[in-house]
Amino acid sequence: xxxxxxxxxxxxxxxxxxxxxxxxxxxxxxxxxxxxxxxxxxxxxxxxxxxxxxxxxxxxxxxxxxxxxxxxxxxxxxxxxxxxxxxxxxxxxxxxxxxxxxxxxxxxxxxxxxxxxxxxxxxxxxxxxxxxxxxxxxxxxxxxxxxxxxxxxxxxxxxxxxxxxxxxxxxxxxxxxxxxxxxxxxxxxxxxxxxxxxxxxxxxxxxxxxxxxx
Amino acid sequence: xxxxxxxxxxxxxxxxxxxxxxxxxxxxxxxxxxxxxxxxxxxxxxxxxxxxxxxxxxxxxxxxxxxxxxxxxxxxxxxxxxxxxxxxxxxxxxxxxxxxxxxxxxxxxxxxxxxxxxxxxxxxxxxxxxxxxxxxxxxxxxxxxxxxxxxxxxxxxxxxxxxxxxxxxxxxxxxxxxxxxxxxxxxxxxxxxxxxxxxxxxxxxxxxxxxxxx
DNA sequence: ATCTCTTTTCGTACATGTACGATGCAACGT
DNA sequence: ACGTTGCATCGTACATGTACGAAAAGAGAT
Numbered sequence: 012x013x014x015x016x017x018x019x020x021x022x023x024x025x026x027x028x029x030x031x032x033x034x035x036x037x038x039x040x041x042x043x044x045x046x047x048x049x050x051x052x053x054x055x056x057x058x059x060x061x062x063x064x065x066x067x068x069x070x071x072x073x074x075x076x077x078x079x080x081x082x083x084x085x086x087x088x089x090x091x092x093x094x095x096x097x098x099x100x101x102x103x104x105x106x107x108x109x110x111x112x113x114x115x116x117x118x119x120x121x122x123x124x125x126x127x128x129x130x131x132x133x134x135x136x137x138x139x140x141x142x143x144x145x146x147x148x149x150x151x152x153x154x155x156x157x158x159x160x161x162x163x164x165x166x167x168x169x170x171x172x173x174x175x176x177x178x179x180x181x182x183x184x185x186x187x188x189x190x191x192x193x194x195x196x197x198x199x200x201x202x203x204x205x206x207x208x209x210x211x212x213x214x215x216x217x218x219x220x221x222x223x224x225x
Numbered sequence: 226x227x228x229x230x231x232x233x234x235x236x237x238x239x240x241x242x243x244x245x246x247x248x249x250x251x252x253x254x255x256x257x258x259x260x261x262x263x264x265x266x267x268x269x270x271x272x273x274x275x276x277x278x279x280x281x282x283x284x285x286x287x288x289x290x291x292x293x294x295x296x297x298x299x300x301x302x303x304x305x306x307x308x309x310x311x312x313x314x315x316x317x318x319x320x321x322x323x324x325x326x327x328x329x330x331x332x333x334x335x336x337x338x339x340x341x342x343x344x345x346x347x348x349x350x351x352x353x354x355x356x357x358x359x360x361x362x363x364x365x366x367x368x369x370x371x372x373x374x375x376x377x378x379x380x381x382x383x384x385x386x387x388x389x390x391x392x393x394x395x396x397x398x399x400x401x402x403x404x405x406x407x408x409x410x411x412x413x414x415x416x417x418x419x420x421x422x423x424x425x426x427x428x429x430x431x432x433x434x435x436x437x438x439x
Numbered sequence: 440a441t442c443t444c445t446t447t448t449c450g451t452a453c454a455t456g457t458a459c460g461a462t463g464c465a466a467c468g469t
Numbered sequence: 470a471c472g473t474t475g476c477a478t479c480g481t482a483c484a485t486g487t488a489c490g491a492a493a494a495g496a497g498a499t
Contacts, residue, residue: 049487058449059449059450060487061448062448069486124400127400172419176389182393182396183392186341187341189341190385191432192432193433193435194433194434197435205427209419209422212423219408220408221407221408238477263455272478274457275478276477276479
């Protein structure tokens with residue numbers, strides 16, 4: 012029964028890992044994001060500091076795990092959102108996404124604004140789409156708009172452009188809170204409406220490998 | 226001559242500071258961005274590590290100083306750019322800006338993607354516009370487009386929206402190089418052209434403090 | 440039961456940013 | 470000339486992430 016032993020080991024390891032994530036979560040709740048240190052986390056679960064590295068490659072890996080939890084909450088909130096009109100449904104993705112980013116700047120930052128030295132255990136962008144539930148629902152709602160004739164063009168390209176603008180909006184609002192964007196929510200809605208109005212009047216070609224002249 | 230003494234002191238200090246910046250620059254050239262440490266920098270100029278803190282508040286401050294140099298180069302490159310048509314001149318700002326960001330990801334990151342705990346010695350967004358030469362030229366070229374009747378609406382709002390999209394484009398390209406945007410330059414041009422086409426068909430209202438419903 | 444090999448745990452050590460306070464020096468008031 | 474005051478310099482110390490390798494624990498073969 013070598014296999015079953017292997018499995019048990021892996022399950023144990025996964026359990027300990029999520030115990031660590033839970034402890035990290037609590038630590039962040041109690042002492043703030045910068046209060047999360049390897050040593051404190053280890054002490055919480057009764058480990059030696061270096062033992063944490065049996066479960067996480069480095070500190071970033073822990074932060075990613077925390078952020079992943081948060082993003083799952085986001086995906087759930089998006090799904091729960093009413094979606095009568097396909098365009099409104101798509102707008103809801105962007106506004107929920109923005110609300111999440113503004114409400115969870117640390118998590119947003121670790122996922123979307125930190126250097127990706129190594130992609131976390133995955134290998135291609137497909138992992139990113141798989142692992143980022145928000146991206147999946149974004150594409151599917153773009154496809155719904157295209158199917159309904161409300162948008163025209165390549166769904167992936169449209170989704171990528173929406174992502175680009177949404178990310179630009181959120182990350183600037185996070186990084187420069189003192190810049191006079193005006194009301195953050197109003198600015199998010201402005202960009203969202205602007206994009207939908209603009210996209211609905213153009214046929215968006217697929218993303219291409221070859222450079223194109225101006 | 227109390228004043229002259231004061232001035233001399235300040236000048237000396239400024240000189241030493243730029244000597245430090247120069248040394249930091251050389252260090253980065255030679256050993257890469259993460260090779261820049263306070264201790265190495267201090268050793269280069271024959272100081273004790275802690276003496277560096279007489280000239281910089283912290284390490285971020287040094288990185289900002291390095292980035293400022295780089296951004297001045299960017300501003301110069303933009304100014305040098307041919308600008309027959311006002312719309313083309315505006316597009317040139319975005320493409321040059323993007324080329325700079327993609328070519329100097331570290332500097333771009335320190336200025337636009339790191340947490341702003343304390344704004345560097347300044348106090349309001351005006352400092353940011355003053356200190357960021359690229360922003361100044363962006364606004365002035367937007368104003369030129371509005372004056373020429375090629376764009377309609379509030380120049381600051383238009384510039385901010387362009388900045389938002391440009392930043393989203395650059396920062397995603399920097400952060401997710403493996404995502405299939407296609408050719409980076411092509412993607413930059415796509416977003417640039419898309420924005421100009423879209424903006425030219427809408428009247429952009431000023432940024433507002435009050436939230437607006439959808 | 441004993442030995443071997445793998446995996447998990449952890450002790451030690453190091454580089455780094457930086458807080459705190461001491462030291463020395465230069466300008467100034469008397 | 471002399472004490473005072475302010476400031477530049479720096480020595481020491483600490484928290485932190487983490488590399489390296491040792492110790493311990495567990496599984497399988499004999």
